[in-house]
Amino acid sequence: xxxxxxxxxxxxxxxxxxxxxxxxxxxxxxxxxxxxxxxxxxxxxxxxxxxxxxxxxxxxxxxxxxxxxxxxxxxxxxxxxxxxxxxxxxxxxxxxxxxxxxxxxxxxxxxxx
Amino acid sequence: xxxxxxxxxxxxxxxxxxxxxxxxxxxxxxxxxxxxxxxxxxxxxxxxxxxxxxxxxxxxxxxxxxxxxxxxxxxxxxxxxxxxxxxxxxxxxxxxxxxxxxxxxxxxxxxxxx
Numbered sequence: 504x505x506x507x508x509x510x511x512x513x514x515x516x517x518x519x520x521x522x523x524x525x526x527x528x529x530x531x532x533x534x535x536x537x538x539x540x541x542x543x544x545x546x547x548x549x550x551x552x553x554x555x556x557x558x559x560x561x562x563x564x565x566x567x568x569x570x571x572x573x574x575x576x577x578x579x580x581x582x583x584x585x586x587x588x589x590x591x592x593x594x595x596x597x598x599x600x601x602x603x604x605x606x607x608x609x610x611x612x613x614x615x616x
Numbered sequence: 617x618x619x620x621x622x623x624x625x626x627x628x629x630x631x632x633x634x635x636x637x638x639x640x641x642x643x644x645x646x647x648x649x650x651x652x653x654x655x656x657x658x659x660x661x662x663x664x665x666x667x668x669x670x671x672x673x674x675x676x677x678x679x680x681x682x683x684x685x686x687x688x689x690x691x692x693x694x695x696x697x698x699x700x701x702x703x704x705x706x707x708x709x710x711x712x713x714x715x716x717x718x719x720x721x722x723x724x725x726x727x728x729x730x
Binding site for chain 1: 657660661705707717718719723
């Protein structure tokens, strides 16, 4: 079964440093999502792409977070500078189209020290 | 925006018993309600979903019911097995027009004791 690939699986960084996460969605999936999951809570949407266009980034802290999906396939989420409160699991998900079920990757666990 | 409440936060059952997890949502325009299972160190995995034009859906030992009037939906797992132990999340799609935004509950840690 096709999967959403994410890397790295784990990342430890010091506060004020820059960090980046990569996601490769299931082939052919037009919609891509980045979610943040704080320990003990449900995932919260950060940004949603339809092909290469952002359709929802209302919950993305734009002063430090950025996301891109230049060719409408893989995507990168960046944090600069990282803060202690950014420690969380960052999950990528994709769906065939906007109203299709979401398929999640296994996430990147970020620890900011 | 949409708000999803999920109960209980933890649930412990004996193998073979049934487990029920309940969720309520706030946006009456929500029309899609998936349930996800998340095992330790992994991403959430879709186990069943229901749309607002259906009141109940079943897939082997798992069933979901939806009450649109009361704005609540439930997950039922029968004949539980130790491998059902995980965190379960409900979610609801908000009325964000073309954005189709999923809002998740805070999760239920299900433990099935052998």
